[in-house]
Amino acid sequence: MPMALEAADTKKISNDSAVLDIYLPPERKKIEGGGVPHVVAKNFSIYYGEFEAVKKVNADILSKYVTAIIGPSGCGKSTFLRAINRMNDLIPSCHTTGALMFDGEDVYGKFTDEVLLRKKIGMVFQKPNPFPKSIYDNIAYGPRLHGVKDKKTLDGIVEKSLRKAALWDEVNDRLDKNALGLSGGQQQRLCVARTLAVEPEILLLDEPTSALDPKATAKIEDLIQELRGSYTIMIVTHNMQQASRVSDSTMFFYEGVLVEHAPTAQLFTRPKDQMTEDYITGRFS
Numbered sequence: 001m002p003m004a005l006e007a008a009d010t011k012k013i014s015n016d017s018a019v020l021d022i023y024l025p026p027e028r029k030k031i032e033g034g035g036v037p038h039v040v041a042k043n044f045s046i047y048y049g050e051f052e053a054v055k056k057v058n059a060d061i062l063s064k065y066v067t068a069i070i071g072p073s074g075c076g077k078s079t080f081l082r083a084i085n086r087m088n089d090l091i092p093s094c095h096t097t098g099a100l101m102f103d104g105e106d107v108y109g110k111f112t113d114e115v116l117l118r119k120k121i122g123m124v125f126q127k128p129n130p131f132p133k134s135i136y137d138n139i140a141y142g143p144r145l146h147g148v149k150d151k152k153t154l155d156g157i158v159e160k161s162l163r164k165a166a167l168w169d170e171v172n173d174r175l176d177k178n179a180l181g182l183s184g185g186q187q188q189r190l191c192v193a194r195t196l197a198v199e200p201e202i203l204l205l206d207e208p209t210s211a212l213d214p215k216a217t218a219k220i221e222d223l224i225q226e227l228r229g230s231y232t233i234m235i236v237t238h239n240m241q242q243a244s245r246v247s248d249s250t251m252f253f254y255e256g257v258l259v260e261h262a263p264t265a266q267l268f269t270r271p272k273d274q275m276t277e278d279y280i281t282g283r284f285s
């Protein structure tokens with residue numbers, strides 16, 4: 001259990017992996033080579049027209065660790081997540097101010113290549129959304145789009161991605177079958193595999209288990225633990241138990257404001273902000 005925190009310590013949490021590591025519970029291994037700021041928000045706001053849905057967020061998302069985003073409905077969790085790989089660009093009224101950096105580059109810079117950005121920062125949505133194609137073609141789709149044509153290479157990518165997503169053993173004898181024939185949980189793992197096939201650095205998971213039953217949810221949570229350390233993972237979830245099970249740090253949003261960002265073990269046991277405490281203890285939802 002973490003020792004009592006000085007106020008000054010919490011200021012360092014999002015910037016200093018050593019501080020994060022100190023508050024990792026024993027069952028969560030420190031990740032060698034991880035913990036450097038991978039995504040950095042500086043006074044970053046997101047607007048729909050005049051409405052400021054995400055307000056001047058300052059945060060560092062640490063590489064190879066799992067960051068959960070929690071908060072009541074409509075507080076800006078998905079808006080913030082979708083901004084990271086510019087999915088919000090598809091909404092004409094949406095614009096941003098301040099800065100969002102990925103690997104030290106301005107995500108919203110004039111010369112940012114959005115296709116390349118989305119290759120490096122993949123996303124999995126609330127509802128599994130496989131293409132109405134074979135399991136194989138779902139996985140091969142992204143690599144083909146990025147120029148991989150050789151059949152052997154594609155075969156290798158398909159197998160590797162399905163193995164990483166813990167799905168290979170369940171589907172290797174029916175790769176040519178339509179992906180829509182899989183169960184919901186399998187479809188969601190397929191979507192993770194499809195994202196992994198183009199070798200991203202970051203996985204954005206937007207309530208990835210909200211449409212799944214408890215068994216399928218547990219498999220996705222196990223998968224997140226498997227992928228932890230290889231990818232920077234950000235997960236939006238309404239489920240606080242899930243946030244505390246799978247994540248290393250947690251961001252709590254309220255009405256577009258990032259109220260608190262702290263190591264998960266600390267945020268759920270010793271929140272700094274009264275609002276965080278009220279939320280995690282169920283005084284409002």
Ligand SMILES: Nc1ncnc2c1ncn2[C@@H]1O[C@H](COP(=O)(O)OP(=O)(O)OP(=O)(O)O)[C@@H](O)[C@H]1O
Nearest residue numbers: 048053071072073074075076077078079080091238
């Ligand atoms: N396309 C849009 N156009 C206008 N306003 C939007 C749009 N999408 C979201 N909003 C508004 O932005 C705010 C933040 O929404 P967002 O979906 O990011 O919240 P959330 O925390 O993810 O909510 P939930 O938990 O219900 O999914 C809300 O007030 C919402 O109504």
